[in-house]
Amino acid sequence: MNKSSVILTGAEMRAAEQAVFASGVSEYELMERAGAAAAEIIWRAGGKRDLLILCGPGNNGGDGFVIARMLRARGVPVRVAASGESRTPSSLKARAAWAGGIEDVMNAAPASQIVDALFGTGLSRGLDGKLAERLCSLTGSAGFSYALDLPSGVATDSGALLSSIPSFGVCIALGSLKPAHVLQPAAAQWQRLICADIGIDGAMSTVHRLEPPHLAEPGPSAHKYRRGLVAVVGGEMAGASMLASHAAARSGAGMVRRLAQDVAIGGMDAIVTQQATTGTDVAKALSDPRIGAVLAGPGLGRNHHALDRLEAAIAHPHPLVLDADALILLADRGPAAIPPAAIITPHEGEFVRLFGDLPGSKIDQALAAARQTKAILVYKGNDSVIAAPDGRVAVSSGSSSWLSTAGTGDILAGLVAGRLAATGDGFRAACEALWLHGEAARRAGAAFVADDLLARLPAAIASRL
Template identity: 65%
Template sequence: MAGSAILTADAMRAAEQAVFDAGVEPYALMERAGTAAAELIWRASCGRDMLVLCGPGNNGGDGYVVARLLAARGVPVRVAAMGESRTESGIQARSLWTGSVEALADARPASVLVDALFGTGLARGLDDDVAGRLCALAERATHIHAIDLPSGVATDSGALLSPVPDYDLCIALGAWKPAHWLQPAAGTVRQAVLADIGIACDDRVHALMPPRLKAPGADAHKYRRGLVAVVGGAMAGAGRLASRAAAVGGAGYVRRLAMEADHAGPDAIVASVAATPDRLAGALDDRRIAALLVGPGLGRDDAARARMGIALAARRPLVLDADALMLLDADAVPPGSVLTPHDGEFAALFGDLPGSKIDRALAAARRCGSVVVAKGADSVIAAPDGRAAVARGASHWLSTAGTGDVLAGLVAGRLAVTGDPFRAACEAVWLHGEAARLAGAAFIADGLIGCIAPAIAGRL
């Protein structure tokens, strides 16, 4: 996926080294980065007076390039530095800046603040004086931009290592970093833009991009489009939400296997009573089932555990959500399934895994041989083969009951359509977020479902 790769600090250094090994001089790459950042800042800042904060490393070198190029365009630019540049490229960039350099501690504020103190690879928080000065200058600016990453964030995990102000724009250089997509770091930036500087990137871990969807073909019918079965439980409403989402999400036929007679919901969704083990097993003995969803409203008692066992034994393509994740052992997950845990369910199923959210999701996916959708304000979709997609910026209004059931139903619907667990999960997470955007403010899960069709229409 061109332009969507997410690289850790080590992977970024390796990608840069490959460019150098191909004959590009390190300072030439810095000029590329500074030129790209200067162009974006020029567009965003409209010639306002500017203060560029430069650190001692290559991020500071990028800042000197930005300052020089914008000054050449007539922008009133000042530079404040923490001290002398310490890298060869940074020293060269500093030498080409002909303006004065103020001490960071004494710098006066400006309308536009450009943070080029520390970028990729920061291992510890900023000193208190530096962090305090950055935040104080940010409070006095009307526009705040970060070059590569906001100073004070951990590149690979998105953790805040020291106080970090809110930024209007962050310019990712060469490739996205995990901190551009993972919370809480991603939440400090209103808009992030990727600047291409000619670095080839491995995109096995990538930003979740809008999917390319296809309308049903001329030969389509309800079974060819995919039959989804939803195993209901004690809370019938959750199963209804998931069933509706699966139907609107693209499945040709949805069958809800309820605990008791329940005719609420759209007539197009077939509700069958399958309260006994025999009736449930019989209903699942249908080779046309393209996706089987278990978990929404299932319950956690012995009856729920028995229903889940019957569903697992049916050997159909599985989507496991909510209560199913709390009843299941990670090593008992049928390979090839899709799991959609929130943080609490993830911890209950997989324990306290090390690393970033991306690392943890990938480790969980490898362990169970299935696709794992680690949900949240930053959602990570991880496959057992090492691929991962990361989504950010989901509406905070999704923090309401039933939206997880809608996502699970969407995953099942897309799995029935595509037959590909990773693709289905990626499409579902994107459509879920887009539906929330279209729904606006203060929606409930029922209303969210009504926005799925427009979200799909926008990608056909």
């Protein structure tokens, strides 16, 4: 796991800092590290443009005073504006080391660059209304803007906005990413996220940001069944199962069979379409031991015929991916109806229908649902969370907003099934599929439809070989 992709909650970050202090590094030394790392990032981005640093009363403000001192030493015209007196020993020390003047935040003039070092992480309530308004005004007038650790007014562990938050050019995460760096709505509040290494060990965390996968070409002995056979259980809406089948066929799997409910419709010749009208037909078609993964849900329908087909798919021991209508059908039976070790891919509405309104952040909710069902969960959205029962979590944020169009979920489900058939590893398959889905969307650009993603998948895969 890449060190810069580790995600720590506020409590985990405090524990990691305590471990640093126990090793002999003082709190103020760690503050100096944080300030130096942030100062280097700001220097590289803004050079000697005039800079205003807004400092709060705690250690985030202390980091701001360190930044001010270090950048002034490089010739940057720096001004500091404080929201009040410093209140922690380290912030008091950093403030005393700053030889310049200190203005009042409410009266400070704008600057070309601005740093929000008011509060950062750890807030339980939003900023005072006038202070929040002032932060937005000063940030909006700056050409370069930086949030230190997190914009002031963001809830660290959930990503909720506790008060009005301006948009920043850069958010500088100190030591490790926090949940708010990858969860909406907070993650939309900056253009670029940089994690500054200050010597924090996040090895204890099982939560990380989704990273580009390492894929492999088929070996010399590969053939269509060794590369993975995917069976897609179709239903009332043939187009949805076709999209999923096309995605599975382009995922790196070796072969796709679509079990159609009615007369087969046209499509890719490489996809074998087999008519399977009843649950009994589906069960018979799935008796092939070479099948590496079964996908049920896209276009399945929600009547008793669809339920019969779904039950036939669940009855077989093949690795299973459940999406869309399959999740709606099972929701009436509760989470216990989800087969252990399956991969399920709900969006928010389907998740709530299955699990109710669970407490905590989206990461907490996904992990609780995965542990409850013993299934791999892909909780979809602009911030998608993949959670495994053993505690592993991968979070993808910042996906293309153009994915909010019909059929893109069917393509993701097909990709998950294809990667599952190819790798045999549910968590890995979900991570690879989600990354490829996002990369295909990036390559497709703007105003695409789901079908457009299919043509971009081979290039997305090639980029990771």
